[in-house]
Amino acid sequence: MLEKLKEEVFKANMELPKRGLVLYTWGNVSGIDREKGLVVIKPSGVEYDELKAEDMVVVDLDGKVVEGNLRPSSDTDTHIELYKAFKDIGGVVHTHSEWATIFAQAGKGVPAFGTTHGDYFYGEIPCTRAMTAEEIKGRYEKETGKVIVETFKDLNPIEISAVLVKQHGPFTWGKDPAEAVYHSVVLEQVAKMAYYTMSLKKNSDPMDQNLLDKHFLRKHGANAYYGQSK
Amino acid sequence: MLEKLKEEVFKANMELPKRGLVLYTWGNVSGIDREKGLVVIKPSGVEYDELKAEDMVVVDLDGKVVEGNLRPSSDTDTHIELYKAFKDIGGVVHTHSEWATIFAQAGKGVPAFGTTHGDYFYGEIPCTRAMTAEEIKGRYEKETGKVIVETFKDLNPIEISAVLVKQHGPFTWGKDPAEAVYHSVVLEQVAKMAYYTMSLKKNSDPMDQNLLDKHFLRKHGANAYYGQSK
Amino acid sequence: MLEKLKEEVFKANMELPKRGLVLYTWGNVSGIDREKGLVVIKPSGVEYDELKAEDMVVVDLDGKVVEGNLRPSSDTDTHIELYKAFKDIGGVVHTHSEWATIFAQAGKGVPAFGTTHGDYFYGEIPCTRAMTAEEIKGRYEKETGKVIVETFKDLNPIEISAVLVKQHGPFTWGKDPAEAVYHSVVLEQVAKMAYYTMSLKKNSDPMDQNLLDKHFLRKHGANAYYGQSK
Amino acid sequence: MLEKLKEEVFKANMELPKRGLVLYTWGNVSGIDREKGLVVIKPSGVEYDELKAEDMVVVDLDGKVVEGNLRPSSDTDTHIELYKAFKDIGGVVHTHSEWATIFAQAGKGVPAFGTTHGDYFYGEIPCTRAMTAEEIKGRYEKETGKVIVETFKDLNPIEISAVLVKQHGPFTWGKDPAEAVYHSVVLEQVAKMAYYTMSLKKNSDPMDQNLLDKHFLRKHGANAYYGQSK
Numbered sequence: 061m062l063e064k065l066k067e068e069v070f071k072a073n074m075e076l077p078k079r080g081l082v083l084y085t086w087g088n089v090s091g092i093d094r095e096k097g098l099v100v101i102k103p104s105g106v107e108y109d110e111l112k113a114e115d116m117v118v119v120d121l122d123g124k125v126v127e128g129n130l131r132p133s134s135d136t137d138t139h140i141e142l143y144k145a146f147k148d149i150g151g152v153v154h155t156h157s158e159w160a161t162i163f164a165q166a167g168k169g170v171p172a173f174g175t176t177h178g179d180y181f182y183g184e185i186p187c188t189r190a191m192t193a194e195e196i197k198g199r200y201e202k203e204t205g206k207v208i209v210e211t212f213k214d215l216n217p218i219e220i221s222a223v224l225v226k227q228h229g230p231f232t233w234g235k236d237p238a239e240a241v242y243h244s245v246v247l248e249q250v251a252k253m254a255y256y257t258m259s260l261k262k263n264s265d266p267m268d269q270n271l272l273d274k275h276f277l278r279k280h281g282a283n284a285y286y287g288q289s290k
Numbered sequence: 291m292l293e294k295l296k297e298e299v300f301k302a303n304m305e306l307p308k309r310g311l312v313l314y315t316w317g318n319v320s321g322i323d324r325e326k327g328l329v330v331i332k333p334s335g336v337e338y339d340e341l342k343a344e345d346m347v348v349v350d351l352d353g354k355v356v357e358g359n360l361r362p363s364s365d366t367d368t369h370i371e372l373y374k375a376f377k378d379i380g381g382v383v384h385t386h387s388e389w390a391t392i393f394a395q396a397g398k399g400v401p402a403f404g405t406t407h408g409d410y411f412y413g414e415i416p417c418t419r420a421m422t423a424e425e426i427k428g429r430y431e432k433e434t435g436k437v438i439v440e441t442f443k444d445l446n447p448i449e450i451s452a453v454l455v456k457q458h459g460p461f462t463w464g465k466d467p468a469e470a471v472y473h474s475v476v477l478e479q480v481a482k483m484a485y486y487t488m489s490l491k492k493n494s495d496p497m498d499q500n501l502l503d504k505h506f507l508r509k510h511g512a513n514a515y516y517g518q519s520k
Numbered sequence: 521m522l523e524k525l526k527e528e529v530f531k532a533n534m535e536l537p538k539r540g541l542v543l544y545t546w547g548n549v550s551g552i553d554r555e556k557g558l559v560v561i562k563p564s565g566v567e568y569d570e571l572k573a574e575d576m577v578v579v580d581l582d583g584k585v586v587e588g589n590l591r592p593s594s595d596t597d598t599h600i601e602l603y604k605a606f607k608d609i610g611g612v613v614h615t616h617s618e619w620a621t622i623f624a625q626a627g628k629g630v631p632a633f634g635t636t637h638g639d640y641f642y643g644e645i646p647c648t649r650a651m652t653a654e655e656i657k658g659r660y661e662k663e664t665g666k667v668i669v670e671t672f673k674d675l676n677p678i679e680i681s682a683v684l685v686k687q688h689g690p691f692t693w694g695k696d697p698a699e700a701v702y703h704s705v706v707l708e709q710v711a712k713m714a715y716y717t718m719s720l721k722k723n724s725d726p727m728d729q730n731l732l733d734k735h736f737l738r739k740h741g742a743n744a745y746y747g748q749s750k
Numbered sequence: 751m752l753e754k755l756k757e758e759v760f761k762a763n764m765e766l767p768k769r770g771l772v773l774y775t776w777g778n779v780s781g782i783d784r785e786k787g788l789v790v791i792k793p794s795g796v797e798y799d800e801l802k803a804e805d806m807v808v809v810d811l812d813g814k815v816v817e818g819n820l821r822p823s824s825d826t827d828t829h830i831e832l833y834k835a836f837k838d839i840g841g842v843v844h845t846h847s848e849w850a851t852i853f854a855q856a857g858k859g860v861p862a863f864g865t866t867h868g869d870y871f872y873g874e875i876p877c878t879r880a881m882t883a884e885e886i887k888g889r890y891e892k893e894t895g896k897v898i899v900e901t902f903k904d905l906n907p908i909e910i911s912a913v914l915v916k917q918h919g920p921f922t923w924g925k926d927p928a929e930a931v932y933h934s935v936v937l938e939q940v941a942k943m944a945y946y947t948m949s950l951k952k953n954s955d956p957m958d959q960n961l962l963d964k965h966f967l968r969k970h971g972a973n974a975y976y977g978q979s980k
Contacts, residue, residue: 084705105747105748131748134738134745134746156636162716165634165727168720174457174458175459176391176459191731227727253388256389257392260396271458274430288335289361404919405919406776406846406851406919475774483851484855486848486852487856489949490858498880498917501886565976591979619946621866622950625943628950656961657964660964660968687957715946
């Protein structure tokens with residue numbers, strides 16, 4: 061079942077090591093079929109060079125395995141929380157990519173310092189609050205998703221398609237698994253440049269709001285003019 | 291038309307990902323035929339590994355497409371402003387290469403700290419002023435070109451063939467598209483080394499003026515003696 | 521003799537340059553056959569691209585060569601001390617990988633700042649004390665092993681499978697040579713991220729203890745649920 | 751003439767881009783035939799991927815071309831000064847490798863912080879004084895050599911086989927061209943690690959003298975025991 065989505069999710073997973081975002085098995089991508097209410101996700105702890113499209117696991121929105129011989133990613137419950145709360149997203153990625161993880165470890169968001177950031181993310185990429193002992197000792201992966209959703213209570217997940225989980229690492233999402241990976245790659249690059257911008261100029265202000273509007277909106281929304289018309 | 295220039299511009303564009311200066315579609319190179327007053331430039335938002343020489347778009351100096359089925363780069367108007375103001379240049383490059391962009395985000399020029407810099411750039415590589423709300427909301431890409439030209443009102447664009455647009459990233463130029471790319475590569479390297487020089491020695495002075503003269507002039511101008519005689 | 525272990529040790533050694541952990545001949549991996557009390561180790565100063573499985577040297581626990589035409593690694597005595605003190609380990613690695621070495625040169629341990637660290641190491645990776653003049657002038661490599669063992673007098677080497685030798689570099693270990701190399705790769709990554717975390721947020725606290733418990737124990741021990749069941 | 755030395759010098763030059771020490775044509779290696787008093791050096795400004803062994807230029811110790819159709823490296827006079835002053839060296843390398851150049855631009859030597867450094871360099875790698883206006887305007891490349899030699903008036907160039915020319919970059923040397931390149935690679939690595947060591951621990955002391963003695967002397971001199979006996 062869901063062979064096309066499995067192929068998409070598989071390819072998106074394989075993009076992670078190719079882009080230098082993961083070491084060993086440290087990342088996972090999923091995609092959702094909204095009509096069927098089913099999520100396709102990478103199996104847990106399988107090496108990328110042994111991974112095949114048919115290894116992808118199908119789970120329902122309660123996290124129960126519907127199809128597949130392997131255990132789904134240990135982060136599956138986090139993905140599911142995001143799909144439930146963010147109705148317009150079609151793919152989710154989790155990595156420990158180094159620059160995004162550095163900000164997560166420092167408990168800081170990634171400010172928007174330039175148009176590279178503004179072309180993709182409409183403002184600062186937030187970092188969650190620390191999780192409580194109860195959340196950590198409870199259904200940890202599900203609670204991780206909930207703390208992300210809480211972080212976005214006043215933010216639009218379509219405009220800011222990434223988050224840093226404190227002392228952990230990034231999650232990103234997009235309209236499909238491929239776009240979610242694209243956002244992971246961009247996040248890593250803008251996090252790196254933000255670090256060095258802050259180091260080169262102490263107390264750097266975020267970028268001009270007009271410039272942010274200009275760049276985000278020339279790529280997104282009704283009046284976008286970047287790229288080729290579809 | 292302009293098949294030879296299209297080939298040059300295409301090859302120069304392909305050098306950007308090869309040299310690690312761009313992610314995805316984040317860069318563009320153009321070249322000009324001064325006699326015909328036509329500019330050849332990369333199409334907007336096309337992946338490098340799908341790009342072909344015949345995809346290059348020909349525009350006139352008003353930015354109107356003269357030949358080509360694809361939209362030209364969204365930065366075309368900036369390139370045109372540079373060609374109009376800097377009469378001796380034949381190629382222009384725009385990237386978001388990371389170290390140059392870091393300086394642009396911090397709003398700082400790249401000081402000349404050593405002979406690597408002095409071999410190619412005759413002094414600090416300047417950063418533009420911030421653009422005004424009117425400029426950003428108006429013909430933004432054209433205004434970007436104008437603010438670059440303003441930055442060079444007392445500088446010689448042949449001696450300093452690069453600029454940082456504040457909160458955005460670098461533009462470089464050269465006698466042809468290939469040299470413009472060469473300058474982007476060198477800019478990235480000297481920006482990286484400048485960052486760490488400033489970090490290793492707070493309040494570093496720029497390099498000795500005699501040494502800068504020596505290195506720039508042994509490579510450029512009538513008395514150059516680097517390389518093979520042509 | 522010990523052909524299978526030689527092959528394992530050889531392959532683990534070849535992983536070091538592939539993972540970017542060594543320049544030239546700057547690293548060595550060994551494995552132990554606990555029943556026979558014999559250690560298989562890389563020969564000293566042989567280039568990786570000339571190395572063959574049959575070049576591996578077999579030594580006993582006094583460091584005497586039992587088989588092999590080449591001299592064993594100059595660090596052999598350090599490996600032996602670790603095997604003697606840490607009864608449950610099967611492989612040892614020494615490298616001068618850059619980030620681990622930077623912490624060793626600064627004389628600092630690598631704090632646990634996030635779940636990437638906590639997934640593999642159950643707390644800070646310690647740095648040894650400086651060695652005394654007597655230790656350095658005596659049986660230096662053996663004394664290096666002893667100072668590592670001293671550093672672990674209140675630590676569990678299975679829970680923290682890495683150490684930094686002050687002003688020198690890292691040693692790691694594992695249940696076999698491959699896992700010991702895996703720990704070297706992870707150490708390098710978490711050391712790099714720890715450096716930048718400390719730089720981004722001065723006086724960063726180590727990660728929450730509950731979160732460390734959660735991550736270490738979901739991968740290790742009786743209740744682990746990461747990966748596939750074996 | 752000197753075909754074997756040309757081959758050695760050619761191969762050593764080709765190692766520079768392979769090891770990531772040069773961009774474009776920014777480096778040169780030479781070798782000397784002490785009996786004939788002739789130096790073989792890379793031609794000026796030739797791309798590495800077009801370079802052939804027969805392009806190597808032969809010059810005498812006055813810098814006059816004895817054989818070759820191309821101009822020798824513009825840095826030839828610096829190499830010659832080193833060969834004249836340091837009688838036991840057989841190869842010289844100049845690059846603008848980034849970390850060594852960063853220290854040169856900051857005008858700082860590279861302190862010995864750990865055994866990686868001590869295995870190859872017997873103490874701090876010095877940075878020259880700034881050159882005077884007269885030296886820069888005079889026979890600049892020859893004067894560059896002289897200021898290096900002046901820097902070593904109380905140092906042994908066999909024990910410390912590298913120098914940083916202030917606001918310029920590194921020169922290294924060795925018993926032959928290959929060893930000179932090896933020292934350039936090691937210099938780059940130890941410079942990088944020294945930078946981060948200093949950043950991680952302000953006012954870091956150099957390494958313990960006993961440890962430096964131990965490591966340098968276990969690899970060099972009569973009592974060396976690293977590697978295989980020859």
